[in-house]
Amino acid sequence: MPAPATQFADRMRTMRPSTIREILKVTAQPEIISFAGGLPAPELFPVAAVRAAADRVLTEQGPAALQYGPSEGVPALRQWIAEEMQARGIRARADDVLVTNGSQQVLDLVGKILLNPGDVVLTENPTYLAAIQAFQTLQARFVPVPTDAEGLIPEAVPELIRRHRPKFLYTIPTFQNPTGITLTPERRARLAQIAAQHGLPVIEDDPYGKLRYRGAEIPPIKHWDEADRVLYVSTFSKTIAPGLRLGWVLAPAEFFNQLLIVKQAADLHTSSFDQRVAHAYLTDNDQTAHLQTIRQAYGERFGIMDEALTAELPAGYTWTRPEGGMFLWVTGPRELDGLALLQRAVENKVAFVPGRDFFPGDAGANYLRLNYSNSTPERIREGVRRLGRLCRG
Numbered sequence: 001m002p003a004p005a006t007q008f009a010d011r012m013r014t015m016r017p018s019t020i021r022e023i024l025k026v027t028a029q030p031e032i033i034s035f036a037g038g039l040p041a042p043e044l045f046p047v048a049a050v051r052a053a054a055d056r057v058l059t060e061q062g063p064a065a066l067q068y069g070p071s072e073g074v075p076a077l078r079q080w081i082a083e084e085m086q087a088r089g090i091r092a093r094a095d096d097v098l099v100t101n102g103s104q105q106v107l108d109l110v111g112k113i114l115l116n117p118g119d120v121v122l123t124e125n126p127t128y129l130a131a132i133q134a135f136q137t138l139q140a141r142f143v144p145v146p147t148d149a150e151g152l153i154p155e156a157v158p159e160l161i162r163r164h165r166p167k168f169l170y171t172i173p174t175f176q177n178p179t180g181i182t183l184t185p186e187r188r189a190r191l192a193q194i195a196a197q198h199g200l201p202v203i204e205d206d207p208y209g210k211l212r213y214r215g216a217e218i219p220p221i222k223h224w225d226e227a228d229r230v231l232y233v234s235t236f237s238k239t240i241a242p243g244l245r246l247g248w249v250l251a252p253a254e255f256f257n258q259l260l261i262v263k264q265a266a267d268l269h270t271s272s273f274d275q276r277v278a279h280a281y282l283t284d285n286d287q288t289a290h291l292q293t294i295r296q297a298y299g300e301r302f303g304i305m306d307e308a309l310t311a312e313l314p315a316g317y318t319w320t321r322p323e324g325g326m327f328l329w330v331t332g333p334r335e336l337d338g339l340a341l342l343q344r345a346v347e348n349k350v351a352f353v354p355g356r357d358f359f360p361g362d363a364g365a366n367y368l369r370l371n372y373s374n375s376t377p378e379r380i381r382e383g384v385r386r387l388g389r390l391c392r393g
């Protein structure tokens, strides 16, 4: 007799495997030029400096670095993060910083402390695919906030609050994933004000804010957060390396205490060793110079992709021109089927992510997300040439 089928939890019925992860398996082949993954440029990882930092940590604090540590995070790293955020115009104390296993973990923890099945989350439309997945695991419902070329429209939020009673708003206001769009300072201030008026928690996810290659710096929404409604989330994945899996959330005390409880239940704490290595690396090396190198490379790569798209894509295609980050967003003619194009693209050894999966709500299929940080200038030109040929049909 066959064994009875495994009874998985109800929530697994709503979960779908990520198209991006599936595509990345194929695009790992070196002959494929991939604009698909959200990967930083590996040749810019500070490998020698991280090696030296790891060596110093093991020499000077070996047993402590290999021991269990506090769930909040290593104090010296929390202090470094708080000071860095102060420099960006945020009121931050080390006590309000929770160090996490990448910023992705914050999304899971925030969802756990705020969402019951069926609860509503307000998001941009499109938004970060893995945020949809994190909140979907908790059986959230998504309500998109209307957006335009300057990001989400704050004036639309009060009506959505009234109609849907959302638990929180999730936003990536700077060099958004997937569109590259940045919310204006006026809208940031307005959003913070609306959040305060309505008591709406705002999750500000900011992995790319420090990757600006042109234009003037804009403070995070958290800068305008007089009422302690904003949880600011960031990461070392794009400024040091994602393999360290180090992120953090700056959370008002009310949220911090709850987050700490679920963090302990999830994994006790983030790697003591990695946190100490990151701290040693950050204090021993000139961060301004390192960031400048990354910004310059990404700015150059964006410029090359923009130029190549202008030369190769036919009429009917438009794309965003972000001032930082790692992605741009192509809108094709209404009849374009991004997934079908991807299949032909992979046969022609070039890849991207079709836009459909980034929409929690309904949307057309005529969008593509292109990553420019992870390919050399030559491969960007060649990849866009191949893509252009397919788009011209």
Ligand SMILES: Cc1ncc(COP(=O)(O)O)c(C=O)c1O
Binding pocket: 038, 101, 102, 103, 104, 105, 128, 172, 177, 205, 207, 234, 235, 236, 237, 242, 245, 246, 247
């Ligand atoms: C918007 C956004 N949030 C969060 C993450 C997760 O990053 P990590 O967990 O590496 O910090 C990413 C990664 O690409 C992202 O694009």
